[in-house]
Amino acid sequence: MATKPMELLQGTLDVLVLRTLAWGSMHGYAVSRWIHQRTDGVLEIEDAPLYKALHRLERAGFVSAEWGLSENNRRARYYALTSAGRRQLHAEESAWRRYAEAVFKVLEPA
Amino acid sequence: MSARRKRFFRVPWRTARQIRADVDEELRFHLDMRVDALVALGLAPDAAHTRAMQEFGDLDDARRYIGAVDRDIEAAERRSEIMKDFWHDVGYAARKLRATPAFTLAAIVTLALGVGANTAIFSVVNRVLLQPLPFPQAERLARVVYTQQGHGDAGTPMDLVDNNAHATKFVGFSMMEGTTANLIRDNNDAERVQGVRVGANWFTLLRVKPIVGRFFTEGEDKHDAANVAVIGEQLWKRDFGADTSVVGKSVRINSQPYTIIGVVAGDQRYPITVELWMTKRYTAQESSDGSRGARWLGVLARVKDDVPVADADAEVTRISEVMEKQFPEQFRERRAHIKTVQQYLTGDMRKPLLVMLGAVAFVLLIACANVANLLLVRATAREGEMAIRTALGAGRARLVRQLMTESLLLSACGSVVGLGVAKFGMYELLNRAPQNLPLVAGASLDGGALAITAILAVVTGLIFGILPATQVRKDDLAAALRAGARGTRTRPSANRMKRVIVVAEVALAVTLLTGAGLLLHSFTNLMSVDTGFRPEGVLSMKLVLPARTYDSTATRNFVRALETRVRALPGVQSVGVSDNVPLDGSGNDFTFAIRGRSHVRASDEPSTAVRLVTSDFFNTIGIPVLSGRSVGVEDQPGTAKVVVVNRTFAKRFFPNESAVGQAIYLGWGRDSTGESRQIVGIVGDVHDAALADQPEPIVYTPMMQTPGQGLSILIRSKGAPAALAAPMREVVRALDREVPVYSVQTMEERVGSSVGQQRFYATLIGIFAAVALVLSAVGLYGVIAYAVSQRTHELGVRVALGATADRISRMVIGEGLILTAIGAAIGIVGSVVAGRLVTTLLFGVTPLDPVTIGVVVGVLALVATLASWLPARRASKVDPLIAMRGD
Numbered sequence: 001m002a003t004k005p006m007e008l009l010q011g012t013l014d015v016l017v018l019r020t021l022a023w024g025s026m027h028g029y030a031v032s033r034w035i036h037q038r039t040d041g042v043l044e045i046e047d048a049p050l051y052k053a054l055h056r057l058e059r060a061g062f063v064s065a066e067w068g069l070s071e072n073n074r075r076a077r078y079y080a081l082t083s084a085g086r087r088q089l090h091a092e093e094s095a096w097r098r099y100a101e102a103v104f105k106v107l108e109p110a
Numbered sequence: 111m112s113a114r115r116k117r118f119f120r121v122p123w124r125t126a127r128q129i130r131a132d133v134d135e136e137l138r139f140h141l142d143m144r145v146d147a148l149v150a151l152g153l154a155p156d157a158a159h160t161r162a163m164q165e166f167g168d169l170d171d172a173r174r175y176i177g178a179v180d181r182d183i184e185a186a187e188r189r190s191e192i193m194k195d196f197w198h199d200v201g202y203a204a205r206k207l208r209a210t211p212a213f214t215l216a217a218i219v220t221l222a223l224g225v226g227a228n229t230a231i232f233s234v235v236n237r238v239l240l241q242p243l244p245f246p247q248a249e250r251l252a253r254v255v256y257t258q259q260g261h262g263d264a265g266t267p268m269d270l271v272d273n274n275a276h277a278t279k280f281v282g283f284s285m286m287e288g289t290t291a292n293l294i295r296d297n298n299d300a301e302r303v304q305g306v307r308v309g310a311n312w313f314t315l316l317r318v319k320p321i322v323g324r325f326f327t328e329g330e331d332k333h334d335a336a337n338v339a340v341i342g343e344q345l346w347k348r349d350f351g352a353d354t355s356v357v358g359k360s361v362r363i364n365s366q367p368y369t370i371i372g373v374v375a376g377d378q379r380y381p382i383t384v385e386l387w388m389t390k391r392y393t394a395q396e397s398s399d400g401s402r403g404a405r406w407l408g409v410l411a412r413v414k415d416d417v418p419v420a421d422a423d424a425e426v427t428r429i430s431e432v433m434e435k436q437f438p439e440q441f442r443e444r445r446a447h448i449k450t451v452q453q454y455l456t457g458d459m460r461k462p463l464l465v466m467l468g469a470v471a472f473v474l475l476i477a478c479a480n481v482a483n484l485l486l487v488r489a490t491a492r493e494g495e496m497a498i499r500t501a502l503g504a505g506r507a508r509l510v511r512q513l514m515t516e517s518l519l520l521s522a523c524g525s526v527v528g529l530g531v532a533k534f535g536m537y538e539l540l541n542r543a544p545q546n547l548p549l550v551a552g553a554s555l556d557g558g559a560l561a562i563t564a565i566l567a568v569v570t571g572l573i574f575g576i577l578p579a580t581q582v583r584k585d586d587l588a589a590a591l592r593a594g595a596r597g598t599r600t601r602p603s604a605n606r607m608k609r610v611i612v613v614a615e616v617a618l619a620v621t622l623l624t625g626a627g628l629l630l631h632s633f634t635n636l637m638s639v640d641t642g643f644r645p646e647g648v649l650s651m652k653l654v655l656p657a658r659t660y661d662s663t664a665t666r667n668f669v670r671a672l673e674t675r676v677r678a679l680p681g682v683q684s685v686g687v688s689d690n691v692p693l694d695g696s697g698n699d700f701t702f703a704i705r706g707r708s709h710v711r712a713s714d715e716p717s718t719a720v721r722l723v724t725s726d727f728f729n730t731i732g733i734p735v736l737s738g739r740s741v742g743v744e745d746q747p748g749t750a751k752v753v754v755v756n757r758t759f760a761k762r763f764f765p766n767e768s769a770v771g772q773a774i775y776l777g778w779g780r781d782s783t784g785e786s787r788q789i790v791g792i793v794g795d796v797h798d799a800a801l802a803d804q805p806e807p808i809v810y811t812p813m814m815q816t817p818g819q820g821l822s823i824l825i826r827s828k829g830a831p832a833a834l835a836a837p838m839r840e841v842v843r844a845l846d847r848e849v850p851v852y853s854v855q856t857m858e859e860r861v862g863s864s865v866g867q868q869r870f871y872a873t874l875i876g877i878f879a880a881v882a883l884v885l886s887a888v889g890l891y892g893v894i895a896y897a898v899s900q901r902t903h904e905l906g907v908r909v910a911l912g913a914t915a916d917r918i919s920r921m922v923i924g925e926g927l928i929l930t931a932i933g934a935a936i937g938i939v940g941s942v943v944a945g946r947l948v949t950t951l952l953f954g955v956t957p958l959d960p961v962t963i964g965v966v967v968g969v970l971a972l973v974a975t976l977a978s979w980l981p982a983r984r985a986s987k988v989d990p991l992i993a994m995r996g997d
Binding site: 027028029032046047048049051052055056058059067070074075076077 | 132135136137139140142143144165166167168169171172175176179180182183186
């Protein structure tokens with residue numbers, strides 16, 4: 001495995017964001033940290049595309065957003081999965097799994 | 111979720127600037143959190159900031175992108191909330207309307223009547239006055255109309271020559287001569303068809319294309335050209351099975367062989383009632399200066415596409431002035447103007463149709479007033495509800511929007527039902543419309559009518575919805591709340607408004623009723639005009655003998671044989687033949703000179719209608735002989751030429767002496783011998799063209815002495831005249847099967863249809879006025895009844911203090927009558943104005959006819975008393991105990 005972080009595949013970020021929010025409503029910074037910790041820094045994820053994804057998903061109706069108070073008492077924008085978002089996550093997840101399985105089948109020695 | 115949340119706890123809409131601020135705040139929060147975390151890990155603040163920015167990536171791009179996405183989200187939410195509010199309002203309005211079915215039904219029926227009547231009448235107006243005739247650039251297609259010394263005049267063949275020589279603003283001119291055509295195809299019986307002889311450029315000027323075949327080409331109106339004819343689409347379908355092989359087919363028209371060359375589309379015919387077009391060929395005499403005195407042609411013209419129609423009009427007038435200078439004798443004071451074909455066709459209908467449109471508009475206004483009143487009553491009853499909604503945070507604008515939604519929903523329902531009313535109304539209207547109203551039959555509920563209905567729905571909804579909506583006020587909602595949701599509190603301004611509306615309604619109804627009364631009065635006047643003959647029991651019909659096979663002798667023989675055979679039919683009392691039927695008004699006028707009086711210039715000679723009659727004509731139709739003798743069987747070709755004149759002729763031309771015994775020279779082609787005709791008798795007047803016209807002078811000449819080929823046969827029957835129609839046809843068929851009988855009608859039918867238009871308009875406006883009367887009575891009743899129910903407490907106190915039932919009901923009725931009186935006074939002022947507008951439609955009444963206005967006011971007073979009497983009775987039965995306890 002290369003030491004340099006890998007570039008993200010198109011559309012992958014959306015699934016990651018949805019999956020993250022499936023744990024519960026959280027603000028953008030929390031989403032960013034969560035993804036970093038879960039991927040152990042293997043994936044190179046900047047925060048700018050992450051926020052773009054959050055708002056794009058809001059426009060698509062997959063997440064809803066509202067202002068709330070953060071753990072240190074500051075106004076923060078909290079995101080939560082909508083039921084449409086939950087369905088979307090489900091669909092994307094299974095698509096990803098099938099994709100990954102197919103790739104593994106090719107890569108693994110017979 | 112956010113959208114639903116906003117429904118209950120409205121979050122104000124964010125501006126673009128606020129959105130930007132929110133985006134900045136969100137991103138700043140992220141960066142601050144990250145910097146704090148890195149500092150906690152031991153980085154220097156500066157390094158931590160640099161690191162956080164690095165991790166973030168392109169901050170400006172993200173900010174722009176997120177801002178744009180958020181604005182999209184905001185706009186979408188705004189849209190969806192407006193739609194949700196709208197559907198919520200509609201649903202709420204529908205529930206509210208369903209909760210009061212009596213009110214809703216009353217409002218919908220009222221509106222449906224108003225909207226339906228307007229849609230129906232508009233459809234007719236649209237077809238007749240607004241939609242152009244289906245010719246390319248129809249607005250440049252015109253008739254040249256002539257007047258001479260103030261009287262209507264027709265064209266001479268020389269007008270074509272003059273116009274072609276001098277006009278520069280026209281594409282061209284073409285002349286037409288109306289004719290009846292006896293059409294025979296194959297071995298069928300002759301059929302009488304409305305035909306016309308026209309110039310070869312006729313269809314070129316109309317700019318229409320044939321459905322099949324071709325139209326006339328240049329030169330086909332020359333003398334030696336082959337006989338060709340164009341037929342109309344209806345005739346083509348009726349007689350030729352819409353077979354395209356009709357082109358080239360030979361038929362016989364007026365006993366001459368013709369070849370059909372083309373078919374013209376049914377709606378592109380001109381004139382619109384014609385089914386057969388042939389070319390007009392002029393004789394050498396007709397196309398010489400000698401024919402300038404003979405006027406019998408119609409002139410069609412097309413104005414050049416780039417010339418204003420007004421300029422073209424000025425040009426024909428100028429040409430007529432030039433021609434008067436050249437031919438001062440024949441063309442003295444003769445002027446030309448152009449009228450577009452549409453004006454020419456529908457000019458007479460413009461006024462009555464616009465009056466009808468005004469009348470239905472009044473009906474709609476009254477309907478709106480009624481519904482506004484109903485809504486006002488409702489609004490008062492709902493003050494409690496409004497107060498509660500305001501207390502819960504509904505803004506005034508929101509409540510007004512809710513009320514307007516209710517009004518518009520109501521008007522939309524009313525308009526949908528109104529379309530049904532319109533459809534039914536159109537059906538009845540078209541069935542009852544007299545045949546001689548051009549274009550009316552083509553009216554239908556088309557896109558234009560639907561559009562007008564939609565506009566009416568919105569406009570009426572706004573009109574009657576705006577008043578109750580203005581009653582929503584914030585300042586006194588607290589008071590309304592205190593009064594409780596029962597809504598028994600009355601605001602004086604609302605009551606005043608209801609009264610104003612009723613007064614307006616009554617005023618409108620009086621104006622409309624007066625207009626209707628004047629037209630109905632005119633109609634009864636018209637019906638009571640003495641026709642001058644006895645129409646009952648008389649059957650009439652027409653036929654035209656082909657001039658080619660019927661010379662004078664043959665015509666005489668035909669008429670003699672016809673009279674003999676008809677007289678022999680069972681049930682026939684007498685039979686007379688003329689060249690015209692009274693009330694038909696299609697005769698020709700001729701100038702004449704009186705023997706023994708000094709010679710006058712040709713253009714100053716008096717003129718008279720001339721009719722050809724057989725000896726039994728007068729007693730058959732029932733025109734009395736006043737002095738001298740009638741036309742007799744002894745007046746034959748060989749004997750001295752005689753005439754009988756009508757009373758108007760005798761009075762006008764022989765005011766101080768007896769007309770009988772005098773002699774006249776008729777300026778008639780057939781009188782070129784210069785032989786005078788002695789007046790042997792005077793007969794009663796008949797209304798020749800229309801009952802509304804004054805009788806004009808008529809000279810009757812014996813048909814045997816001067817026979818004509820166009821015959822009108824009149825039969826007085828012992829029984830029902832219509833039963834003679836079939837045997838009569840048989841008689842004519844036996845005499846000549848190439849001669850079709852047409853226009854078979856009893857004289858009573860002719861009298862009826864001669865006033866058909868007046869009857870039609872009077873009936874229409876009568877119906878509108880009746881609807882208006884009923885609606886305003888209902889409005890009055892509503893207001894008085896409501897006022898009584900509001901005053902129950904007060905009335906109870908009055909009764910308790912000793913007011914008698916009689917006194918109470920007088921008080922209530924008095925209130926109704928005062929409103930009616932104010933409305934009537936305003937309405938009479940309105941009817942003075944309206945009367946002016948309908949003056950030209952009146953007959954025998956002045957616009958300020960006191961009888962009509964008196965009757966209208968009387969009827970209204972009666973209706974108003976009745977409308978107030980019902981609530982008054984309830985008021986007089988108020989039980990003071992219950993009334994006062996109920997408060």
